[in-house]
Amino acid sequence: MNEQLNNLPVLTWNHLGVNRAGQEFALPEVPQLESAEKNLTMSVLPSTVERIQEFPIDYKDMESGIGSAYDNYIAKNSNVSYFLKVKQETEQTIRTKTCITPDHKTLAGDFGIYAEEGSSLVWMQESVSDEEAAGFSTELTRIYAKKNSRVRLIQVQNLNRSTACWNGVAIYAEDGAKVEVVRAILGSSHAAYGTRAELKGRESSYQLETIYFTDQSQIYDFNDVANHYGKNTQTDMYTAGVLAGESSKILRGTIDFKKGAVYAVGHESEEVLMLGEKVRNRTVPLILCAEEQVEGQHAASIGRLDETQIYYLISRGLTPLQARMLLIEGRFAPVLDKIPDEQLREELASQIERRLKENEPK
Template identity: 35%
Template structure:
């Protein structure tokens, strides 16, 4: 199998090649798997849900046969050669009040994280899982997270990525959502040199619901490639994609957000909106909001916008005694905060806000 990262994270519906949005190529190869020795056992204690390290016999049990992930090689590595991962299973008819926190940390001796995570929410249950990727040194991350939300359940999956500036972050996610179930996906991307994320939700059940709320911050020469896809299969399904970002220095970003209304998804509704603040004339920003439809009785809306900070708003804040740099930080933080507030940890929220301020301080 070809382990090169050539033309990965393909857009669901290809467009003109010269636009440079169909996929991304990274001049690296997937590293050979090796042991990941940092223990996460102490962080798995939660009496309200079943949480354990991933076992080989459960790793690919619920993965859709047609899910491609970022590409075949990276997906196969996560399925068959992972070196860490968690299995979370909620209790039927029970709402877990305590989130499950997982911290995948990399250091010089443990610089390769290949995680395979599986979250199963039993009927009428609720579970929140927070996964944090961080490093102080160069690291390589390749991950897969599967979510199976059974009837009437709610899954809140929150991912925070703060790997070092010369790291690579490859992250694939797929969710299966049954009748009246909800999957809320929150993504905070602040680190890594190459940041490539893929998320697909299949709204299979009647009145199933899928939501994505994400923020990203590009600085220096960071390269961000985001690919979100929500498939509407069931009747009266609902979806929402909300993405907010800021780009500075010479960073690059491609956002691909797709709502696909399949035949039979009558009376379904979906909307997506992405907004990017451009803080440098040298950034490259490309956004592709896509609506696909083979069903007539549906309601889909999409929008993408980008631009510099509103001068009137900037002037108003500066008139209250703030410098221009401080005013810009306040405006960006105000845009990010509604999504950051969805994280169920004051410590994590504070760390994220501080990280954003540090990155904006040199703007």
């Protein structure tokens, strides 16, 4: 399919190659997919959370960061769905896992959280695949946060290198609602991620924290947008990543202060560590403003590990690998610490260390 995905809200020079996702992210054309309900496992829901059959908000009223063409693709092709209505404050973390297997190689997941006034929820979504499975995963999560509700969405993607991945998130926040998205992205041959937050309500807020690690020939493409409409709204976007091998990545981060969003605040930052001579990084921070009384900041730190810091740590008894791992852990900790499963955190840390070792300078 030739739809344009992950479009930069305001286009720049085409020769820079950052206006949209490349052709490698064209959505696969497939016949009607067979049900993938068996590919989804989920935790038992508490009494404060109800699984509902249909999401209350239409696709056209909530657009993901990947774009409406992608959202319509999910609406047409989804073969697994899971929608939650949150009625009260919920202490239990809801967990779901989707798995690509040799028998079920294609997944189009349609997910959603409808958080009622004053409610709260933490939902962790994990995407994995069997070693020998080759296929694709497409997922869309819509979050409608009513007045004074709180939602945290944690996404962990650890698919194999024979699997492609697309993942969109659409957010609508009413007065005082707080939405947080946490992403740990390590797998797949190429992955496109896009979030869009519509901060409509007064004093609503959105926080996005992302870590990623690419090596070999992996390609990642991000498009994250926060639109401020309400007064005193706030956005914080933080991304930390490692590029190794011959991998590449594009990050588009947009904060848009609409007319009327007085006293709104938006911050975005990225830290990129480049561990190979053949990696390619492109970072596009964008702040748009139609309102005077706002505060917007963006920052990017792109480069290699500080050899002075590494030398200092080695002089204190660490090996070069341990020193590099310690510096990377410091950047990844804000996300890893929010994963509620200790065993999963340790598995991810071990994988990062292994891949770092594989990409040590010769």
